[in-house]
Amino acid sequence: MIHDFTYLKPGSVKEALAMLADHVDECKIVCGGQSLLIPMRQGLLVTDYLIDIKGLNELSYIKYDAKEGLKMGATTTHRMIEKSDVIKKHYPVLVEMEDRLASTQTRNWGTIGGNLAHGDAAGDPAPVLTTLNAQVKIASAKGERLVPLEDFYTDIFETVMEHDEMIVEIQVPPMPAKSGVAYTKFNLLRNDMGVVGVAVSVVADASGACKDARVVLGNAGVTPIRAKSAEKVLVGKKLSDALFAQAGEAAAADADPVSDIHASEEYRRHLVKVLTKRMAKKAWEQASK
Amino acid sequence: MAFKCPVCKKQWNFSLQVARHIFGTGDKPHRAWVESEGESYADLLVQQATSPGNASYETVAKLVEKAQSKL
Amino acid sequence: MTTTKKAQEATAKKGQEMTTFGLAKEKLTVLNTHVHNIDGVAKVTGRATYSFDTKLPGMLYGKILRSPHAHARIKNIDASKALALHGVKAVVTGKDTLGIKQGIWRRYQELCDEQILPVEKVRYIGEPVAAVAAATEEIAEAALDLIEVDYEVLPGVFEPMEAMKKDAPTIHEGVERNINVTRHIEWGDVESGFEEADYIREDNFFCGGQAHMCMETRAAVSSYTPEGKLTIYHSNQSAYYMQALMAGVLGIREGDIRVIAKYVGGGFGGKFELDGAIFCTAILTMKLFRPVKIVYTREEDFIATKRRTPMHYWVRTGIKKDGTFCAREARVVSNGGAYTGMGATALYLTGFFHSFPYVWPAYRYDGYRVYTNTLPSTSMRGFGAPQAMWCSEQQLEWMATDLGLDPIEMRRKNGHYAGYEVPGQAYIASCGLDEALTKTKEWIKAKGKLPANRAIGYSAAGFMSGGIFNWFDTPYSFSSAVVTINQDGTVILHIGATEIGQGSNTTMAIIAAETLGVKVEDITVHSGDTDHCPADLGAWGSRQTLMTGNATKRACEDAKRQILEFAYAKMGLNIVYDLDIKDRWVHIVARPERGMPWEELCKIATRGKDGQRIIGRGFYTPHRKGMISPAYSYMMQAVEVEIDKETGHIDLIDSLTAHDCGTPINHLGLIGQLEGAFSMAAGYGYLEYMPYEDGKLMNPNLVDYKMIRATEMPETPIAEIDTYEPEGPYGAKEAGEGLTNPTAAAIGNAIFHALGIQMKECPVRPHMIVQALKEKEEKDKAAKGAKKGK
């Protein structure tokens, strides 16, 4: 049973931020609510005020320009991203990721802002966006700030956001030349939560060596993890299957997964190893095209 | 020769078959007879369930053979 | 080409000609034609109302307080705080009941061991302890937190091997070593059988539990009125069982209870025993004289209903070099959970079907069902046979491979055939196994060479068409039907069968229309209402097509005979002429053009009977049909599987279902049942598992309990194999449940052929494949090393 709450429906971002400021500690924000309503129904999450920003169309947009890159409003639905031509053109990995994110119904109603703010370690967008060097724009009545997604998560379901702040925009820089990104997750059902997920981005230099690499693991720790030692394996080298495999080993060591009924810690590490190897290869093939 | 069940007097060609019948029936009179012969019915059953081979059945078969003369 | 199209053409091709009992050819006009489910429109327009949707005036909402302990004595229950809560109308506990230990085994009282609201102690986590009725569901739920239960927590035991140990806690007083029931089957001389064998192999297997996961969770609305009548809307598989069992536990007459199960959201073997919803709503309404509704949450449905029986299998098999079967010995220890349920039958049937579908000169089975402090295990689609096939069909595949034999031909060589008698157990009157093997072989051949990490696995199986035992001890016939002919030619059919989605109402309408010679749209079927329908044991063990089908056919033949008497009189025929009715046309068989319309005859007959409507009655109870069932279906399941060697991920690529269901009656229903069985059975093979920790189910929700979804489902072409089953209506027998049996084993065999690893635990989960491959590599390395050493 959901506990009673007072429902607030702001007409604008400004109004929403004011409401947030008024009720700082005793309020929650709902947008698509695809994640939020489940713990509320289980009685695990109780709040006095619920601020519904689903209706804030001013935050529902996808913009792209070659210099600035991609800007997505917080209330942009997963489905909009999945179906966006401009994203398909410049960040196909985001479309692939969305295509395997939960069900059509959930993507129709759920939003990118809500997903990132919820902070489930098994979420799909965070690892991918982190490899893309994405930043989130956070706003409160006091003002706005930009936080790299990489620094956004502090603990399980915990972010750097103060209780009077909310995500208003996600910013993704343009893809560098000769770069590639790949993401996949391991699960038993095609669109199920990942037992683990791995996103890899690489950039090749003129000489055909790997100039930059980012390896981010989903559900292999309490937050998305950057597998820095795996990145070290890749950066500065002409990549080969041997190195991809080595990167996999390194990522498995970087991972800090739990054991649960779906997979033991050992098996999760094994999966991280295999998926990192595969995604590094896939990303590199794109980059060296 | 034929072997009779000491309890219900049903008849088989092998004492082992009588033993299997006793476990197969497993009702109070049959249990009681096994106990009266100084064996624990439950112990024999569990042994039979958890270890390969026919040890328990053979134990009871021997009891059946012993009992034949008295029938 | 889609399955439907294929079958439609097949239907047309067949030309509806068949022989009954070797007598004159009978023309069939309705059977196995493309008929919609008669309740289809109600279902696709959202009009069908389930117990879940039922609302009665002044209805209260109930909730059940459940035990947090796996094993505990109930010392005291204080509900005063809950009763003080505004809106709470009543709280009941075991003390408010007659405390009758009930069960479906009414002929064997010692197996009736379950109090739905226990008085003394709880035996599994989730067992009902008290029930609340309140103005709203929310208040009822709030009240649960206010009920204070004083437990004396007892040590629990969760694994059968542990539960049989000397020092294990006693779960049911007086049950030594927690052994609930044992079952034994034996024929032939097993010892000398093994002596003749060239190759003997022993394996240990484990098969896990599985949740029925009916889309409609357990739901009941009970209403007791001052007239002393209790009406219950309940989601179940057998309205009559519920009526009879409730009469027993409430101490009132069956006839004073009306159970209605019009639309039921699935059953799969889990809904023909009493559950907390029906029992608690009844107790509450009899106290309050107001309707009470209880709907289980999905979590309650997982932790507090019942499940497929987990089994430890030990199998020893002996065969000759040429593949001839010599002897088999199998031993099963099953985790019975806290109560018997239908588990005793599952224990017998798993042993019986473990011999299927083969001729074993010598066979021995010993089954032991052990109580534990876990969710009770019971019947589930396949009734113990899926576990049996998982072990049998894999071991046989391994043995054939070891001996370098063609596994399909080995199966054929030893397969059942029409006329075979399973010694002392069953008589096989019809058997399509041989053709199923051929169809499978052709399909595999057509597939040609497969990509790496892909392989086809297959498994044979057989199943029953309804059980013969009357352990329920009912004085009624197993199935009954009453057919009423109206003066305008419309027909009303009353059957006690329960329509749970399998399409039995439609099947019976088809049988009635065929027999009377009218159209399906002329028939109105009433079922699943104990006030208006004759008793029938219900929808389980694949019994309705054969048993209710026979009752329906006989009822219609009875009515037809009565009505044709008037046709003879009216048409002034020489009595040597045979009359028949087809497509609403009453005619001379030899001169079809000579006749009269059905509607006209119905009017005449009704007048001729002094205004009485023509009523036909039919009954069926199997007699002298062996120990198990009157008829057996046969099937082969082939599955093409792709495995990711690195991750262990399993993908179902394609499949072939070859199924012998006798004469198909309800064509759409048949395809639906076979495809549905595949999805449930494949899920059992690689997805659906129920992990317990100290008696607590760890995945009691649909996020963590995985089952096949549309994207995991492969193509499921069906090769229909039509045989003629003399005991079945128009030669029909089981279809739909049996196919749950072979599929998991087929997946296991596919994994074996793809990777050369032998999976002995079901379901196969990815990490097991990774582990098995690792072990295999190490073994192979060691072997190589040894060679080098030489």
Place this chain on the structure above:
Amino acid sequence: MEKRLITLIVNEQAYEIYVNPKTLLVEAIRDHVGLTGTKRGCETVSCGACTVLVNDMAVKSCSVLAVQCDGMKITTSEGLEVNGKLAPIQKAFLDNGSYQCGFCTSGMLMATSGLLKENKKPTKDQIKESIEGNICRCTGYNSIVRAVEAVARGEYKEGSV
């Protein structure tokens, strides 16, 4: 708790209802509007039995607050048929036996209707993906996929019976 007056336009009829803000859309449809074709099979947004169209988009009505849908257009399985004329998808479900117990059927109908609204000629994979959020324990899904394929092939005319 202060109730709110909201308007749901369900199957082209406006319903003004007072709801507690925590009321889920599925509860509003079943208990307040009184249409019980829309079912519930879980508490975890997993089974899809509660799928309806919100502004022509398939949504799980157990994962949405009724107040969030104030003034929106809701379509349930009861709204597919017009004056006794079944919608193509309903007819296709009948012909293909795409239902058995029928409990998931409303959700399946609405999920596939949502697909067909945005894509008249979906591929088999797109059809499967459109219902992967819906569980059916009876049919094994393939008959449902066949039904949608038949509609996509144009085998059914709008408003055919």
